[in-house]
Every structure is written in structure tokens, then in C-alpha cells.
Amino acid sequence: DVKVTQSSRYLVKRTGEKVFLECVQDMDHENMFWYRQDPGLGLRLIYFSYDVKMKEKGDIPEGYSVSREKKERFSLILESASTNQTSMYLCASRSAEGTDTQYFGPGTRLTVL
């Protein structure tokens, strides 16, 4: 059974703080993704990674960066958090083989005050 875990379920930060969201998967998946989920907007892709140290921008990368130093771990970084980054953040992973589905983590609810 695929397991994708995220470091925090709830996080409260102040404007201007640097924020790290961590995601770990245990299925040796090559591809990992970060989305934000907002009511009325669905899920929007922030960044994805197809290998260690490899990353590509998604649809809304502004204000975010990522790090993939190990295959199982994909970190989302908010360099200077702003109130409009208050959202639910979902991590997902997927095997590069065939047409596998994405497996999602439980999400991190981030509030920026």
C-alpha cells in the first residue's frame, strides 16, 4: 500500500516567515508533485519533480520553491510567507512506469497571519 506522508496536518505562520512543508513517500516513486487546494479553484500544480534534484514549475510557482535531495522526500518552501498563501497543500507521488495514478498525502492546512 502506497504511503505518502506530510510533516504537519496544520501549520500557522506569520507573514514574512520562511516555511518548509515536507512530503515523504515510501514506494520508490520517481515523480512527486505539490498542489494547493482552494475552494472554487480545485487543485493547482505548484511544482513537480521527476527525479532527485530535478524540478519543473507548475501552473502557479510564484512565491514557492522546492527541494528534492532524496528520492523519497520532496519539500515545498515558502521563502517569505504571505497571507494569500493560506491554503491546503497536497503532496502526491507517482511511478514513472506506465500509466500509474497519483497517490496523495493527507494535506497540510497552512494559515499565514
Place this chain on the structure above:
Amino acid sequence: AQRVTQPEKLLSVFKGAPVELKCNYSYSGSPELFWYVQYSRQRLQLLLRHISRESIKGFTADLNKGETSFHLKKPFAQEEDSAMYYCALGTDSWGKLQFGAGTQVVVTP
């Protein structure tokens, strides 16, 4: 540009009634279509995908390339079907997905 449209934000149905969630997409290539579901306090999970052509939890979805639609249907809704449903479009080999805005389904007894 790829786009996924779910026109209904909220769908309220009675238990035992049919339910249909609409999904339209725009994509010039050969699409991969998915339905994902998120039950209350649970993680997002795959419900079904068009290439499988299977029925999951009584739900079916048919890809209509002429109408660029992938509507989700169930003939008799159950209370446990209450959830948020997302239609998603896959367009590349990396597995990136374009999601619709989602439809909240509420099944009342």
C-alpha cells in the same frame, strides 16, 4: 491550453436518486481522464479512470471525445457517496494532472 470544467459547485440529491456529475475538457491531443474523490477528513483518492472502463462503487464514466466530456454517473446515490469529486485531465508522460474546480455532492436520506 488544457482546461477542465466542472459546472456544478454543489449537487444535492436524495438517497436512491440518480446522480450525474458533469465534466468537460479542452485538449487537442489524446486525453487521459480521471475522477478523484475526497471524503470528509480523508485524503484525495482515485475513483476511476477512463482507460479502465470499470465501475467503482457503482460509479461509471464514459469518455465522449466528440463532446469532450467525461461525466460521472451513478444510478442510485447512497449517503456514503457524499464527498467532493474532482475531474482531472492528464496530458503528458510525467503524469501531471489538470484538475477541475470540484463538485460537492450531498446525499440526503
